[in-house]
Amino acid sequence: MLVKAASQSLADQLAERFAERIRTGLLAPGTRLPSVRQCAQQQGVSPSTVVAAYDQLLAQGLVEALKNRGFYIRNRAVAPVNSSHNAINLMVFDDAPARVKTTLEAQHVPVNATALIRGMFHGGSEQPQPGMGAFPPDWLQTTFMAAAVRRVTSGKQLQAFSLQYGEPAGDGGLRQSLSTKLNALAIHAAPQQIITTVGATHALDLVSRTLLRAGDYVMVEEPGWAIEFARLDALGMHILPVPRGPDGPDLAVMARYCELHSPKLFVSVSVFHNPTGYCLTPGSAHRVLQLANQHNFYIAEDDTYSHIAPEHATRLCALDGLQRTIYVSGFAKILAPGWRVGFMAAPTALVERLLDTKLLATLTTPALLEKALAWCIDQGQLRRHAERIRTRLNQARGRSARLALAAGCTFAAPPAGLFGWVDTGVDTELLSQRMLDAGYLLAPGALFHASRAPSTLMRINFCTTQDAQFWQVFQTVRAGM
Template sequence: MKDTTQAEAGTLVERVMQAIQQRISGRTLAAGARLPSIRGLAETLRVSKSTVVEAYDRLAAEGVIQSRRGSGFYVTSHLPPLSLTELGPLLDRAVDPFWVSRQSLDAADDTLKAGCGWLPGSWLPETGIRRALRTAARADVAMLADYATSLGLPALRHLLARRMAERGIEAAPDQIMLTESGTQAIDLLCRFLLEPGDTVLVDDPCYFNFLALLRAHRVKIVSVPYTPAGSDVTLFAQALAEHRPRLYITNSALHNPTGATLSPVVAHRLLKLADQAGLTIIEDDIFGDFEHEPSPRLAAFDGLDRVVHIGSFSKSLSAAMRCGFIAARHDWIEGLVDLKIGTSFSSGRLSSELVLSVLKDGAYRKHMEGVRERLSRSMGPVSARLDALGIKPWIEPRGGMFLWCALPAGIDAADVARRALVENVVLAPGNAFSVAQSASRFLRFNVAQCGDPRVFRVLERAMRG
């Protein structure tokens, strides 16, 4: 019994050490930063104070951290290279922006992904994708073997320009650059616009991968509360005055994770504030095709002056066909093309051809009409099942797949998510989306992934503890 207890204690110490090393590797704890207090870290990781003391002592012995008498423990001045792969979650660590992504991507086939951010494969246009693949198989060898042009497939850029025009965004094909994904689009824009130490505004809550990507660029992240009509304009103005950010990243159509829709009034006020402050806005439109009625686009009001419009097709078409885009002012495109060549050389030609083939097929519009109707039919029953458990939606979304929901008072979403994961259900706890860590009672649900009644049985047990 004694040996087992010692082994368990040793494992806990190693886990605490790993959690600290991951934060240091990911620059969440920078060189010279003060580590959490022994009591504070013990409470966060749910271990004893003696376990944290031993972990800190071992890290100090390895030269990773140093003790300052009467002040605490600090990260040493020398840091290892940035390692995002070491930021993966442990089940007993604080939930971070990688938690939901890693659990969803690595889940076994029998895992229920109620918190993930994409549609089930059975909801996607399999017939259209297979038809596009057959067409590609018969195409000229250049489609299968050659690099794409520097801006990307011209025919797809022309089609994207027409699609954007339907939403009031005037973008010529030579103002559009194709990327591997929406994430790569943001990464390239961060490389183009930011320096380490710059400040970036995000919504609170916001899509958690915005946070992970911004941390990789070593910038300061400041959040502004999000309302059912968009960012809180008063607090947005205060953040501009206090922090002087260079960039603001947001969704306009069907905000992730809340499902809210930007109002025209808020859109105009945000653009006026951005113009006064010299602020650039990245508008992620990845959920645009999920809207029943088009909501305001900042890029339409702005004319691609201060707003950069991005998107991809991983949510509506296929995550396996990696293809995104950037629409920006003419004088930025050349620099962005150079960055793309320097970091990835070219976007995927085959993926672009497949996306073009599906989009220009009239079946895609019918497919999205069916998806919107199916999501609408799913929203009510899922909301009712959650309500029966005392889980209340923040708003009733006008479309899309997400419900942003509050748990009953006194229940922590991260605890619920950890317990649900043991029963092979992936949930999305609110603080993974929140810079201010103000969403501990919230969970994001994907109604398309909640069709199996086991989700609610596991959720009920996880809430009981």
């Protein structure tokens, strides 16, 4: 809380608080600050104190005042080379495909979704963070990982693996293990079709850099993973948001995009979609593949949450047989975030192109950790670990959902997977600023849309929101807005 002190005025303290959050990325460009009256009420100070603090932020170039709209965090990043982003034709669709409305507006992609990532490393609070995108560290603690590392570094192996580059496509033993693991998901990929990466995000980036050029159109599910919107925007792509429903992507919207823009790629999370938790149905999957064949685009299927999902869940890559689909996954979420081991399984015709892109970006990936991971898979340790996580997550999800409902929230999608898509009834971007004062980092709904707009939704992590204390603070803060 702000306190009166001879060394620093209340206005200085308030300005410093906002400035620190802006500089560290916890408040992203485009974020609207509370109104003067709201901020004064929230912080327990006079409106003149808030005005003085906001004046300091204006003078430092951290915020801008928009007439009749309020104060917004300035985008201090270098302007992108592709200036066409300032006037993109956004397609807005009703339920019926015949009714299409076109508007000329700037597409404000949340390029500073890195605020959410920075929050993962922000040590400002010991509280469990509801906006966290991964399992808590204590959930991932095991003994077998250390045993795996000891095994692959014993004797002369450590020197041998350390003093030479690994295989360009990744450790052969791991790729064989991954081939067997994918076969259990009905995805038949030979080891030669698999390339290891530095996490799943790296795999998606390699796919984009291989298949796309600046100015290409890419379809991405909305709401969707904030980092994917930001990453594609940074590469100079035109993003075509596809509404995601319970059964899958809006097929009518996809069809119209194909007719109007000839997109080159569709990025999809089929199983436990982030943030809704939806899973793709077989009927929707077949139609998506029909569109891909008809309009000649590839599909990058991000199966990051495969380890906590049922094996029988519908996956595009299984139905397609890796013809127009590229399967992406990793082990940071379920096993070892610090190991950063991911992979992709691709059509044979694309493997060499994808491998060339990997070599240009990273040369190879760490053989030691890949060999250790292969041992964890082959010995069944990863499978048993994932089963324990699933059981614990199911219990946490039930507790968290009950607390959210008791706090007056509703679920925009049935609780499933790691995340909940919760309607709070208030602007969650403003709510997130107030919750930061209490030590909680939220994931407001605006981050999960290509066009950043006020939203009453937020994504919660079921593992970190099963504490009644968080929901009590949440209710108190929301009531004061």
